Amino acid sequence: MGEIASRSQLRWSFLRWAFVTVPFVVLLGFASGQLVPSGDANPWYAALVKPAGTPPGWVFPVVWTSLYIMLGLALALILNARGSRGRGLAITLFLVQLALNLSWTPVFFGAGKIQLALWIIVAMLILSIAVTILFARIRKPAAWLMVPYMVWISYAGCLTWGIGQLNPDAEGVARPAPVTQIRL
16 A cells, blocks of 8 residues: 555545635625625616627526636645645636636626726636646646636626627716625
8 A cells, every 4th residue: 555545535635625615715706796786786787788698697696606616626626636736826826816706796896897897807817727727737627627617707708898898988977885785
């Protein structure tokens, strides 16, 4: 037995990480979405002209919950790969792109900054591509878990760009005072 850990021990180690990372990422995503009214609950957004191909409002929470679960699992796979080269950089870039992701909703829905929100998505996409490449060097399944996220944020970028094109004066529209939806 020249193994450091058995397959069973490695599996349990991954599950312990997943029990932390998945709820952590999902709860952060939920909190970001609750900071300001979003979707059709946001009067500013409801008044905007949306591009063709904008899905109904119920799609967004379903998709984002699924994506956050996959991101949490990808992170757990990498955290479980102790001793892997590039692991620290991969985790750091993952956390930076996640922070950008969490900033998007308050910037777009809260501040009404369409152009800034678009640049955030561009940065998220660039970082997520880098993260995916780094994850692939460590654990290929972690990289594959990033692919739907990159597809969705590309789509979200197209929607954001389209909203900006269809509503050129939207950033200058008077907005109600920001309120949070988080209840303490």
